[in-house]
Amino acid sequence: MVNPDTPPAEARSIAWLHGRLTLNRLGAMLAPVVFTAPGHADFSPLQIAPWHAEPIGAVQTGLMRGLRGDWPCVPFGRTDRPADLPTGWTPRTPHDGWGHGHSAHHDWDWLATDDPHTLALTIALPDADPIARLTRTVQAHADAAVVDLSLCIEARTPCTLPVALHPTLRLDAGRVALDLPHHGPGLTYPVPAEPGRSRLAPDQHFDRLDAVPTTDGPPADLTRFPQPQDSEDLLQLMALGGPVAVRYLDCGWTLTLDWDRTLLPDLMLWISHRGRLYPPWNGRHLALGVEPVCGVFDLGRVAAPPADHPLAARAGLTLTPGVPLVVRSRLSARPLLSAAEDRP
Secondary structure (H helix, E strand, C coil), rough: CCCCCCCCCCCCEEEEEEEEEECCCCCCEEEEEEEEECEEEEECCEEEECCCCCCCHCCCCCHHCCCCCCCCEEHHHCCCCCCCCCCCEEEECCCCCCCCCCHHHEEEEEEECCCCCCCEEEEECCCCCCCCEEEEEEEEECCCEEEEEEEEEEEEECEEEEEEECCEEEEECCCEEEEECCCCCCEEECCCCCCCCCCCCCCEEECCCCCCCCECCCECCCCCCCCCEEEEEEEEEEEEECCEEEECCCCCEEEEEEEEECCEEEEEEEEEEECCCCCCCCCCCCCEEEEEECCCCCCCCEEECCCCCCCCCCEEEEEEECECCEHHHHEEEECCCCHHHHHH
16 A cells, blocks of 8 residues: 555556556646567557656656656647638637646645555546546556456536546557557547648548548558658547557567546547647657547537537536546557468
8 A cells, every 4th residue: 555644746646467657746647658578579569758867858847847648638628719710610718728627737646545456536627617527547467468447437517528538649660550449420620739740631431441542642540650751740530439459560469548538538639740840749749549438539629510520419418416437448459460460
């Protein structure tokens, strides 16, 4: 058990038979997570921003100071509204200016646990926030390469807020293949996600992730990475039918992300493929956000889509004071077993 009188460490770690992980106070960010198996190289699939140990990283604040891995976003989304949203989008005003929520930018407090394979953090939100408290628990399975995560959301006032988890995967470890059961429509961001650096055609519908409309060429195959062109793009896949498998073909591992799809029915993809050229990104951030979400892209705090938009009903999770809501997810890994699994 963690002694509550011990000064809080900025990060704490767990080592178990099948891996090791680190949970950070800032934003309750989880990374690194390293999976191990006899006869196989260690597998570390979560990204850590390349500036984390650089002078430019030390001057960053909040989320950007520690950007890494997987963290909860309550409420999810940006707080600056794009000026060129399509006709019919209604402006909304966020309750604060913290992108991805106050909790993503501040230190959480450690909770004591009796299990050596479990870490837990909690954060009390400011009085003006509709959320009173968040609690995050991370538990490694003693006998498997599995990490279970739970997020408990306690509301202060009745509210409906966009909510997401934010697993962000590294794309700097060779070939990566993305396999997911996409049963609903796919939607590109309504405007260029990064003006001058976005590749996908804005405000488009598509049926296949390997044929997503682009602005200046053939459709993009977003099931395979790295991509042939650098870009910064966002898209949302509706009604996922099962977990997402990410095959790291050159590492020889598969990472599987599973979550409660009754609460977070969609998946937002953040393709950060060396697309942002300004500091601290400097054209070198290579990562894939695979983000379970109930919301309208990352726009739900600043704009509502037209009534006939496919995401019009994705206002967020409805939260009630005195009725905590728990969102569960899981990261698991296994070595690739056959040549067929290695084939892109």
